Amino acid sequence: MSIKDKIESLLFIAAKPMSIKQLADLINQPESEIKKAGDELEEEYKSNKRGVQIIKNGSKYQMVSSPDNARLVQEFIKDETTGELSRPSLETLTIIAYRGPITKSDLDHIRGVNCSLILRNLLIRGLIEAKSDKKGETYYNVTFDFIRFLGINDINELPDYEKLNNVESISIALSSGNEIEKNKRNLFGDAIDGEGNN
Structure with missing residues:
Protein backbone atom coordinates (compact mmCIF):
# COMPACT_ATOMS: atom_id res chain seq x y z
CA MET A 1 0.00 0.00 0.00
CA SER A 2 1.37 3.41 -1.00
CA ILE A 3 1.97 6.36 1.31
CA LYS A 4 -0.95 8.17 -0.36
CA ASP A 5 -3.26 5.22 0.30
CA LYS A 6 -2.28 5.19 3.97
CA ILE A 7 -2.77 8.96 4.32
CA GLU A 8 -6.18 8.66 2.65
CA SER A 9 -7.27 5.93 5.08
CA LEU A 10 -6.14 7.86 8.14
CA LEU A 11 -7.81 11.09 7.02
CA PHE A 12 -11.03 9.18 6.34
CA ILE A 13 -11.31 7.82 9.89
CA ALA A 14 -9.94 10.91 11.68
CA ALA A 15 -12.47 13.16 13.41
CA LYS A 16 -10.15 16.17 13.14
CA PRO A 17 -7.29 17.54 10.98
CA MET A 18 -4.06 15.54 11.08
CA SER A 19 -0.64 17.14 11.02
CA ILE A 20 2.21 16.06 8.78
CA LYS A 21 4.12 15.01 11.91
CA GLN A 22 1.23 12.84 13.14
CA LEU A 23 0.93 11.16 9.76
CA ALA A 24 4.70 10.67 9.53
CA ASP A 25 4.80 9.02 12.96
CA LEU A 26 1.88 6.71 12.19
CA ILE A 27 3.03 5.74 8.71
CA ASN A 28 6.70 5.66 9.72
CA GLN A 29 7.88 7.82 6.83
CA PRO A 30 9.85 11.11 6.67
CA GLU A 31 7.77 14.27 6.95
CA SER A 32 9.03 15.38 3.53
CA GLU A 33 7.54 12.24 1.94
CA ILE A 34 4.26 12.73 3.81
CA LYS A 35 4.03 16.34 2.62
CA LYS A 36 4.73 15.33 -0.97
CA ALA A 37 2.15 12.54 -0.94
CA GLY A 38 -0.39 14.66 0.94
CA ASP A 39 -0.10 17.52 -1.55
CA GLU A 40 -0.48 15.11 -4.47
CA LEU A 41 -3.55 13.57 -2.85
CA GLU A 42 -5.05 17.01 -2.30
CA GLU A 43 -4.62 17.84 -6.00
CA GLU A 44 -6.06 14.49 -7.12
CA TYR A 45 -9.22 15.03 -5.11
CA LYS A 46 -9.53 18.60 -6.35
CA SER A 47 -9.12 17.70 -10.03
CA ASN A 48 -11.49 14.72 -9.93
CA LYS A 49 -14.40 16.77 -8.49
CA ARG A 50 -15.42 14.18 -5.92
CA GLY A 51 -18.04 14.44 -3.20
CA VAL A 52 -15.25 14.74 -0.66
CA GLN A 53 -12.05 16.77 -0.77
CA ILE A 54 -8.77 16.91 1.07
CA ILE A 55 -7.86 20.37 2.28
CA LYS A 56 -4.62 21.65 3.74
CA ASN A 57 -4.28 24.33 6.39
CA GLY A 58 -0.68 25.04 7.32
CA SER A 59 0.86 21.67 8.14
CA LYS A 60 -2.45 19.83 8.62
CA TYR A 61 -4.67 17.87 6.24
CA GLN A 62 -8.35 17.03 6.60
CA MET A 63 -10.92 15.15 4.54
CA VAL A 64 -14.11 17.20 4.17
CA SER A 65 -17.28 17.21 2.08
CA SER A 66 -17.30 19.15 -1.18
CA PRO A 67 -18.56 22.77 -0.98
CA ASP A 68 -20.84 21.91 -3.91
CA ASN A 69 -22.84 19.69 -1.55
CA ALA A 70 -22.89 22.19 1.33
CA ARG A 71 -26.68 22.60 1.42
CA LEU A 72 -27.31 18.85 1.37
CA VAL A 73 -24.76 18.27 4.12
CA GLN A 74 -26.20 21.11 6.24
CA GLU A 75 -29.68 19.60 6.00
CA PHE A 76 -28.33 16.21 7.03
CA ILE A 77 -26.41 17.67 9.99
CA LYS A 78 -29.48 19.61 11.10
CA ASP A 79 -31.58 16.45 11.10
CA GLU A 80 -28.85 14.48 12.86
CA THR A 81 -28.31 17.05 15.61
CA THR A 82 -31.90 18.03 16.38
Missing part, protein backbone atom coordinates in the same frame (compact mmCIF):
# COMPACT_ATOMS: atom_id res chain seq x y z
CA GLY A 83 -33.64 14.66 16.36
CA GLU A 84 -33.50 11.93 18.97
CA LEU A 85 -30.23 10.12 19.53
CA SER A 86 -29.87 6.80 17.73
CA ARG A 87 -29.01 3.59 19.55
CA PRO A 88 -25.35 3.70 18.42
CA SER A 89 -25.11 7.31 19.65
CA LEU A 90 -26.63 6.39 23.02
CA GLU A 91 -24.29 3.41 23.30
CA THR A 92 -21.26 5.60 22.51
CA LEU A 93 -22.42 8.25 24.97
CA THR A 94 -22.90 5.61 27.66
CA ILE A 95 -19.36 4.29 27.12
CA ILE A 96 -17.90 7.82 27.29
CA ALA A 97 -19.88 8.52 30.46
CA TYR A 98 -18.54 5.41 32.19
CA ARG A 99 -15.07 5.23 30.69
CA GLY A 100 -14.16 8.87 29.91
CA PRO A 101 -11.81 10.45 29.31
CA ILE A 102 -11.36 8.03 26.42
CA THR A 103 -9.67 8.21 23.02
CA LYS A 104 -11.44 7.64 19.72
CA SER A 105 -9.28 4.59 19.03
CA ASP A 106 -10.39 3.01 22.32
CA LEU A 107 -14.02 3.82 21.51
CA ASP A 108 -13.65 2.28 18.04
CA HIS A 109 -12.07 -0.81 19.61
CA ILE A 110 -14.79 -1.20 22.25
CA ARG A 111 -17.67 -0.71 19.80
CA GLY A 112 -16.00 -2.45 16.86
CA VAL A 113 -16.91 0.33 14.41
CA ASN A 114 -15.69 3.79 13.37
CA CYS A 115 -17.25 6.37 15.72
CA SER A 116 -16.20 9.54 13.87
CA LEU A 117 -19.67 10.69 12.79
CA ILE A 118 -21.23 9.82 16.14
CA LEU A 119 -18.56 11.77 18.02
CA ARG A 120 -19.08 14.77 15.75
CA ASN A 121 -22.83 14.60 16.40
CA LEU A 122 -22.38 14.40 20.17
CA LEU A 123 -19.88 17.27 20.11
CA ILE A 124 -22.28 19.49 18.17
CA ARG A 125 -25.06 18.67 20.62
CA GLY A 126 -22.82 19.70 23.52
CA LEU A 127 -23.09 16.31 25.22
CA ILE A 128 -19.36 15.56 25.06
CA GLU A 129 -16.16 17.59 24.87
CA ALA A 130 -12.77 16.88 23.33
CA LYS A 131 -9.43 17.80 24.88
CA SER A 132 -5.91 17.09 23.64
CA ASP A 133 -2.91 16.21 25.79
CA LYS A 134 0.67 17.39 25.24
CA LYS A 135 1.26 14.59 22.74
CA GLY A 136 -1.72 15.69 20.64
CA GLU A 137 -3.88 12.70 21.63
CA THR A 138 -7.56 13.66 21.85
CA TYR A 139 -9.69 12.45 24.74
CA TYR A 140 -13.49 12.58 24.95
CA ASN A 141 -15.54 13.11 28.08
CA VAL A 142 -19.12 14.03 28.90
CA THR A 143 -19.90 17.69 29.57
CA PHE A 144 -21.36 19.35 32.65
CA ASP A 145 -24.53 19.95 30.62
CA PHE A 146 -24.87 16.18 30.17
CA ILE A 147 -24.38 15.60 33.90
CA ARG A 148 -26.98 18.27 34.73
CA PHE A 149 -29.37 16.74 32.19
CA LEU A 150 -29.20 13.45 34.10
CA GLY A 151 -29.98 15.26 37.36
CA ILE A 152 -26.81 14.17 39.16
CA ASN A 153 -24.03 16.18 40.76
CA ASP A 154 -21.09 13.93 39.97
CA ILE A 155 -20.31 11.39 37.25
CA ASN A 156 -19.56 8.88 40.03
CA GLU A 157 -23.29 8.82 40.81
CA LEU A 158 -24.05 6.95 37.58
CA PRO A 159 -25.55 3.48 38.11
CA ASP A 160 -22.82 0.84 38.57
CA TYR A 161 -20.14 3.45 37.83
CA GLU A 162 -17.38 1.78 39.87
CA LYS A 163 -18.19 -1.58 38.31
CA LEU A 164 -18.00 -0.33 34.72
CA ASN A 165 -15.28 2.32 34.99
CA ASN A 166 -12.53 0.28 33.35
CA VAL A 167 -11.82 -1.05 29.87
CA GLU A 168 -12.06 -4.74 30.75
CA SER A 169 -15.41 -4.50 32.51
CA ILE A 170 -17.05 -2.34 29.88
CA SER A 171 -15.68 -4.51 27.05
CA ILE A 172 -17.14 -7.61 28.69
CA ALA A 173 -20.42 -5.80 29.30
CA LEU A 174 -20.56 -4.63 25.71
CA SER A 175 -19.87 -8.11 24.36
CA SER A 176 -22.76 -9.51 26.37
CA GLY A 177 -24.92 -6.47 25.74
CA ASN A 178 -26.87 -6.84 28.99
CA GLU A 179 -25.06 -4.34 31.24
CA ILE A 180 -24.75 -1.65 28.57
CA GLU A 181 -28.42 -2.04 27.60
CA LYS A 182 -29.47 -1.88 31.25
CA ASN A 183 -27.45 1.25 31.92
CA LYS A 184 -28.60 2.92 28.70
CA ARG A 185 -32.14 2.44 29.98
CA ASN A 186 -31.21 3.67 33.46
CA LEU A 187 -29.69 6.82 31.96
CA PHE A 188 -32.06 7.60 29.10
CA GLY A 189 -35.30 5.74 29.81
CA ASP A 190 -37.81 5.63 26.98
CA ALA A 191 -35.60 7.76 24.72
CA ILE A 192 -33.99 4.61 23.35
CA ASP A 193 -37.23 2.84 22.46
CA GLY A 194 -38.25 2.74 18.83
CA GLU A 195 -35.10 4.35 17.50
CA GLY A 196 -33.18 3.53 14.34
CA ASN A 197 -29.75 2.03 13.88
CA ASN A 198 -27.77 5.04 12.64
Whole structure:
Protein backbone atom coordinates (compact mmCIF):
# COMPACT_ATOMS: atom_id res chain seq x y z
CA MET A 1 0.00 0.00 0.00
CA SER A 2 1.37 3.41 -1.00
CA ILE A 3 1.97 6.36 1.31
CA LYS A 4 -0.95 8.17 -0.36
CA ASP A 5 -3.26 5.22 0.30
CA LYS A 6 -2.28 5.19 3.97
CA ILE A 7 -2.77 8.96 4.32
CA GLU A 8 -6.18 8.66 2.65
CA SER A 9 -7.27 5.93 5.08
CA LEU A 10 -6.14 7.86 8.14
CA LEU A 11 -7.81 11.09 7.02
CA PHE A 12 -11.03 9.18 6.34
CA ILE A 13 -11.31 7.82 9.89
CA ALA A 14 -9.94 10.91 11.68
CA ALA A 15 -12.47 13.16 13.41
CA LYS A 16 -10.15 16.17 13.14
CA PRO A 17 -7.29 17.54 10.98
CA MET A 18 -4.06 15.54 11.08
CA SER A 19 -0.64 17.14 11.02
CA ILE A 20 2.21 16.06 8.78
CA LYS A 21 4.12 15.01 11.91
CA GLN A 22 1.23 12.84 13.14
CA LEU A 23 0.93 11.16 9.76
CA ALA A 24 4.70 10.67 9.53
CA ASP A 25 4.80 9.02 12.96
CA LEU A 26 1.88 6.71 12.19
CA ILE A 27 3.03 5.74 8.71
CA ASN A 28 6.70 5.66 9.72
CA GLN A 29 7.88 7.82 6.83
CA PRO A 30 9.85 11.11 6.67
CA GLU A 31 7.77 14.27 6.95
CA SER A 32 9.03 15.38 3.53
CA GLU A 33 7.54 12.24 1.94
CA ILE A 34 4.26 12.73 3.81
CA LYS A 35 4.03 16.34 2.62
CA LYS A 36 4.73 15.33 -0.97
CA ALA A 37 2.15 12.54 -0.94
CA GLY A 38 -0.39 14.66 0.94
CA ASP A 39 -0.10 17.52 -1.55
CA GLU A 40 -0.48 15.11 -4.47
CA LEU A 41 -3.55 13.57 -2.85
CA GLU A 42 -5.05 17.01 -2.30
CA GLU A 43 -4.62 17.84 -6.00
CA GLU A 44 -6.06 14.49 -7.12
CA TYR A 45 -9.22 15.03 -5.11
CA LYS A 46 -9.53 18.60 -6.35
CA SER A 47 -9.12 17.70 -10.03
CA ASN A 48 -11.49 14.72 -9.93
CA LYS A 49 -14.40 16.77 -8.49
CA ARG A 50 -15.42 14.18 -5.92
CA GLY A 51 -18.04 14.44 -3.20
CA VAL A 52 -15.25 14.74 -0.66
CA GLN A 53 -12.05 16.77 -0.77
CA ILE A 54 -8.77 16.91 1.07
CA ILE A 55 -7.86 20.37 2.28
CA LYS A 56 -4.62 21.65 3.74
CA ASN A 57 -4.28 24.33 6.39
CA GLY A 58 -0.68 25.04 7.32
CA SER A 59 0.86 21.67 8.14
CA LYS A 60 -2.45 19.83 8.62
CA TYR A 61 -4.67 17.87 6.24
CA GLN A 62 -8.35 17.03 6.60
CA MET A 63 -10.92 15.15 4.54
CA VAL A 64 -14.11 17.20 4.17
CA SER A 65 -17.28 17.21 2.08
CA SER A 66 -17.30 19.15 -1.18
CA PRO A 67 -18.56 22.77 -0.98
CA ASP A 68 -20.84 21.91 -3.91
CA ASN A 69 -22.84 19.69 -1.55
CA ALA A 70 -22.89 22.19 1.33
CA ARG A 71 -26.68 22.60 1.42
CA LEU A 72 -27.31 18.85 1.37
CA VAL A 73 -24.76 18.27 4.12
CA GLN A 74 -26.20 21.11 6.24
CA GLU A 75 -29.68 19.60 6.00
CA PHE A 76 -28.33 16.21 7.03
CA ILE A 77 -26.41 17.67 9.99
CA LYS A 78 -29.48 19.61 11.10
CA ASP A 79 -31.58 16.45 11.10
CA GLU A 80 -28.85 14.48 12.86
CA THR A 81 -28.31 17.05 15.61
CA THR A 82 -31.90 18.03 16.38
CA GLY A 83 -33.64 14.66 16.36
CA GLU A 84 -33.50 11.93 18.97
CA LEU A 85 -30.23 10.12 19.53
CA SER A 86 -29.87 6.80 17.73
CA ARG A 87 -29.01 3.59 19.55
CA PRO A 88 -25.35 3.70 18.42
CA SER A 89 -25.11 7.31 19.65
CA LEU A 90 -26.63 6.39 23.02
CA GLU A 91 -24.29 3.41 23.30
CA THR A 92 -21.26 5.60 22.51
CA LEU A 93 -22.42 8.25 24.97
CA THR A 94 -22.90 5.61 27.66
CA ILE A 95 -19.36 4.29 27.12
CA ILE A 96 -17.90 7.82 27.29
CA ALA A 97 -19.88 8.52 30.46
CA TYR A 98 -18.54 5.41 32.19
CA ARG A 99 -15.07 5.23 30.69
CA GLY A 100 -14.16 8.87 29.91
CA PRO A 101 -11.81 10.45 29.31
CA ILE A 102 -11.36 8.03 26.42
CA THR A 103 -9.67 8.21 23.02
CA LYS A 104 -11.44 7.64 19.72
CA SER A 105 -9.28 4.59 19.03
CA ASP A 106 -10.39 3.01 22.32
CA LEU A 107 -14.02 3.82 21.51
CA ASP A 108 -13.65 2.28 18.04
CA HIS A 109 -12.07 -0.81 19.61
CA ILE A 110 -14.79 -1.20 22.25
CA ARG A 111 -17.67 -0.71 19.80
CA GLY A 112 -16.00 -2.45 16.86
CA VAL A 113 -16.91 0.33 14.41
CA ASN A 114 -15.69 3.79 13.37
CA CYS A 115 -17.25 6.37 15.72
CA SER A 116 -16.20 9.54 13.87
CA LEU A 117 -19.67 10.69 12.79
CA ILE A 118 -21.23 9.82 16.14
CA LEU A 119 -18.56 11.77 18.02
CA ARG A 120 -19.08 14.77 15.75
CA ASN A 121 -22.83 14.60 16.40
CA LEU A 122 -22.38 14.40 20.17
CA LEU A 123 -19.88 17.27 20.11
CA ILE A 124 -22.28 19.49 18.17
CA ARG A 125 -25.06 18.67 20.62
CA GLY A 126 -22.82 19.70 23.52
CA LEU A 127 -23.09 16.31 25.22
CA ILE A 128 -19.36 15.56 25.06
CA GLU A 129 -16.16 17.59 24.87
CA ALA A 130 -12.77 16.88 23.33
CA LYS A 131 -9.43 17.80 24.88
CA SER A 132 -5.91 17.09 23.64
CA ASP A 133 -2.91 16.21 25.79
CA LYS A 134 0.67 17.39 25.24
CA LYS A 135 1.26 14.59 22.74
CA GLY A 136 -1.72 15.69 20.64
CA GLU A 137 -3.88 12.70 21.63
CA THR A 138 -7.56 13.66 21.85
CA TYR A 139 -9.69 12.45 24.74
CA TYR A 140 -13.49 12.58 24.95
CA ASN A 141 -15.54 13.11 28.08
CA VAL A 142 -19.12 14.03 28.90
CA THR A 143 -19.90 17.69 29.57
CA PHE A 144 -21.36 19.35 32.65
CA ASP A 145 -24.53 19.95 30.62
CA PHE A 146 -24.87 16.18 30.17
CA ILE A 147 -24.38 15.60 33.90
CA ARG A 148 -26.98 18.27 34.73
CA PHE A 149 -29.37 16.74 32.19
CA LEU A 150 -29.20 13.45 34.10
CA GLY A 151 -29.98 15.26 37.36
CA ILE A 152 -26.81 14.17 39.16
CA ASN A 153 -24.03 16.18 40.76
CA ASP A 154 -21.09 13.93 39.97
CA ILE A 155 -20.31 11.39 37.25
CA ASN A 156 -19.56 8.88 40.03
CA GLU A 157 -23.29 8.82 40.81
CA LEU A 158 -24.05 6.95 37.58
CA PRO A 159 -25.55 3.48 38.11
CA ASP A 160 -22.82 0.84 38.57
CA TYR A 161 -20.14 3.45 37.83
CA GLU A 162 -17.38 1.78 39.87
CA LYS A 163 -18.19 -1.58 38.31
CA LEU A 164 -18.00 -0.33 34.72
CA ASN A 165 -15.28 2.32 34.99
CA ASN A 166 -12.53 0.28 33.35
CA VAL A 167 -11.82 -1.05 29.87
CA GLU A 168 -12.06 -4.74 30.75
CA SER A 169 -15.41 -4.50 32.51
CA ILE A 170 -17.05 -2.34 29.88
CA SER A 171 -15.68 -4.51 27.05
CA ILE A 172 -17.14 -7.61 28.69
CA ALA A 173 -20.42 -5.80 29.30
CA LEU A 174 -20.56 -4.63 25.71
CA SER A 175 -19.87 -8.11 24.36
CA SER A 176 -22.76 -9.51 26.37
CA GLY A 177 -24.92 -6.47 25.74
CA ASN A 178 -26.87 -6.84 28.99
CA GLU A 179 -25.06 -4.34 31.24
CA ILE A 180 -24.75 -1.65 28.57
CA GLU A 181 -28.42 -2.04 27.60
CA LYS A 182 -29.47 -1.88 31.25
CA ASN A 183 -27.45 1.25 31.92
CA LYS A 184 -28.60 2.92 28.70
CA ARG A 185 -32.14 2.44 29.98
CA ASN A 186 -31.21 3.67 33.46
CA LEU A 187 -29.69 6.82 31.96
CA PHE A 188 -32.06 7.60 29.10
CA GLY A 189 -35.30 5.74 29.81
CA ASP A 190 -37.81 5.63 26.98
CA ALA A 191 -35.60 7.76 24.72
CA ILE A 192 -33.99 4.61 23.35
CA ASP A 193 -37.23 2.84 22.46
CA GLY A 194 -38.25 2.74 18.83
CA GLU A 195 -35.10 4.35 17.50
CA GLY A 196 -33.18 3.53 14.34
CA ASN A 197 -29.75 2.03 13.88
CA ASN A 198 -27.77 5.04 12.64
